[in-house]
Amino acid sequence: MAIPFDVLAEPSRRQILDLLLERPRLVGELTEHLGLTQPGTSKHLRVLREAGLVRVRRDAQRRWYELCPEPLAEVDAWLAPYRRLWTDRLDALERHLDTMPGLPGGTGETGETVGSEPPDARDAPPDAPDGEAP
Amino acid sequence: MAIPFDVLAEPSRRQILDLLLERPRLVGELTEHLGLTQPGTSKHLRVLREAGLVRVRRDAQRRWYELCPEPLAEVDAWLAPYRRLWTDRLDALERHLDTMPGLPGGTGETGETVGSEPPDARDAPPDAPDGEAP
C-alpha cells in the first residue's frame, strides 16, 4: 500500500481528498462527513499520509489535515497515454453512432493512435464481436 | 468491483492495459508477460471486461483482447480538479525551494487555489508542521 492507485481504490479516501480539496479539515469533521467511526477515519488518514497525499498540522490536540496532491501526478502520468485514445474514440464513436448498427472494424481504424506500429503482431485479429455464444 | 478505480488498483491489470495499449493481445501472450498462470490472467481479464475496459474478439479458440479506454475518462474526470493544484504547487515549490529551509506557511499561501472561499471554516489552521513529537 504505497502507490496512489491503491489509495484511490477506496471510496472513503477519495471522499476525504475531495473534502480536503475545498479546505483543510479536522479529523472529527471528516469523520462526520464520511459517516464512519473516528478510528476508521484516522486509519484512512494514516494511509493517505504515508502515501504523501495529505499533510498534518497540529493545533493543540487538533490535527488539520490538508491536501498534498503531488503524488496524484503519478496517476495522471499513467493515464496520459490513454487520454487521447478515448477522446479520439468518442469522436469516432458518435460520428458513426447513427450510421452503424453492429460493431465494425471501426475500433481498429484509430490506426497509429499511439504512433508505434506493432512490429511482431503474430496474427491479424478478425472482426467477430463476442456477445453470448449459446 | 465495478468502477475503474478498483480495477486499476491491481498492478497486473494496469500492466495488461499497458500491454493492450500497444496492440491487441492473446491471453497466452498476456500470461507470458505477466508471469502468472493462465487462469489468473483470465480472471483479471474478466474483471477488466466487466468494467468495460477491454473487449474481446474471438478467432477460433483464441481471444483477442483489445483496449477499451472510455471508462478511464471517469478517473480522469475525478483527477481533473487536482491537476491544476499540483502543477501550481510544483511551481511555487521550486520557486522557494532554495529559499526556505523549513516548512513555513507557504502551503497556505496558495490560498484560493480552487477559487472557493471556505464559508464555514471553524478555525484557522496555524502553521506547525508535524514531524515526530518525542
Next chain:
DNA sequence: CGCTTTCATTCCCTTGCGGTTATATAGCCG
C-alpha cells in the same frame, strides 16, 4: 475421431483490508 491448443470456470486457500470496539496519548480547561 481422438488429440491438442486455447481459454474460461470452479474450488480452495491464504492474505490483507476495511470496519468496529477498546485503550492509550496529548493537550486544553475549570
Next chain:
DNA sequence: CGGCTATATAACCGCAAGGGAATGAAAGCG
C-alpha cells in the same frame, strides 16, 4: 490536579480479492 476533548494505536473480526491447481468447454488438426 481532575476531567474533558481530540486523535492515534492496538486488538480483533469478517469478508472478499488474488493466486494456484484442477477441470471443463470450444475449436482446429492429423
